Amino acid sequence: MRLIQLSDDAGKTRVGVVDADGAQVRVLDSEGGMYALAVAAIAAGRSLEAQVEATPGQARLEYPGLLRDGRVLSPLQHPDPAHCLVTGTGLTHLGSAATRDAMHKKLQEQAEEGTLTDSMRIFHWGVEGGMPPPGQPGVQPEWFYKGDGDILAAPGAALDSPDFALDGGEEPELVGLYVIGPDGTPHRLGYAIGNEFSDHVTERQNYLYLAHSKLRACAVGPELRAGALPRDLHGTSRLLRDGAVAWEKPFVTGEANMCHSLENLEYHHFKYAAHRRPGDVHLHFFGTGTLSFADGVRAQPGDVFEIELPDLGAPLRNTLRTAASAFAPGGVRVL
Incomplete structure (x- = not known):
């Protein structure tokens, strides 16, 4: 699984799941970025991948654009x-x-x-x-x-x-x-x-x-x-x-x-x-x-x-x- 940390349109830090072809990322709804996601996974006794799968998120963004605009952290x-x-x-x-x-x-x-x-x-x-x-x-x-x-x-x-x-x-x-x-x-x-x-x-x-x-x-x-x-x-x-x-x-x-x-x-x-x-x-x-x-x-x-x-x-x-x-x-x- 390929994950990034990004700044969303409101300036909040979120985690994105990169598509296999690298064209888009699916943005998870949870706030706090990768650190918060990892802390939640540890508390739940899950792997990071399982925590991602258990976290909703439907918004999609263009990955090359995020890189170009300096929004990837x-x-x-x-x-x-x-x-x-x-x-x-x-x-x-x-x-x-x-x-x-x-x-x-x-x-x-x-x-x-x-x-x-x-x-x-x-x-x-x-x-x-x-x-x-x-x-x-x-x-x-x-x-x-x-x-x-x-x-x-x-x-x-x-x-x-x-x-x-x-x-x-x-x-x-x-x-x-x-x-x-x-x-x-x-x-x-x-x-x-x-x-x-x-x-x-x-x-x-x-x-x-x-x-x-x-x-x-x-x-x-x-x-x-x-x-x-x-x-x-x-x-x-x-x-x-x-x-x-x-x-x-x-x-x-x-x-x-x-x-x-x-x-x-x-x-x-x-x-x-x-x-x-x-x-x-x-x-x-x-x-x-x-x-x-x-x-x-x-x-x-x-x-x-x-x-x-x-x-x-x-x-x-x-x-x-x-x-x-x-x-x-x-x-x-x-x-």
Whole structure:
């Protein structure tokens, strides 16, 4: 089932069910958007899909028009952005089978020579222990914090890069969307396309700057895919400049292309009690293996990032914009 969150004619947030052909959406009558729908499903002991089927709604809107008019919102938000935690895991993707085989041999050689970097060592641990049997913990991945709900850019909106940033580049990823139930149980609503967006120049200066490089805006959507997810997902990431394709590359994701199972990544995020606070929303990026920056491309203000993953619906598009920082050295007041 393909779902979106949209702003209706009265400016209220609602959930829409996307038709199979992507031409129209059926708008549910219930107000409060995806979060309210998920809370109702948890209270009723239903799946999200069952809750949608139990929710009336006959109004229909043209989907391309909603996207064009900027009325499609991020697929999951919390009414209070401070209760939305945006995080991610890195060093999780293997790439193609040929690359996987070559990488594994290289890792074995470096391990024997004692020349593994810290990053490659964590990746090696993932290759060896990131796919445990169901119900068992595997090796923990690299983990990072991006921000709260205020850093989310809606589909089609500008993706702001602060003026102190050294770079702003796309990261096409799969995102898990979660609501924590009243008893502290995480409930996964489904998955969406994500542009994790990072400052790769800052990160490349020193890997200890990774935390700084991740504190940036990001985008998720436009659609939430409920239900089972294919193990092998193929998409395309593009950088559009002045209406033309400046860079384009296919990418793969899904468990068939990863060294960690999604269950293992979820376990190592939600094992912390602070990440199971009832009522909170979590948006978790599962990593990528494809970047324009890795191919020597530097995005510029005005460039459009386009991430297409057909199994998750319509593409995610956002325009890069530089935003002035509202804080300067000496800006802290003494009380």
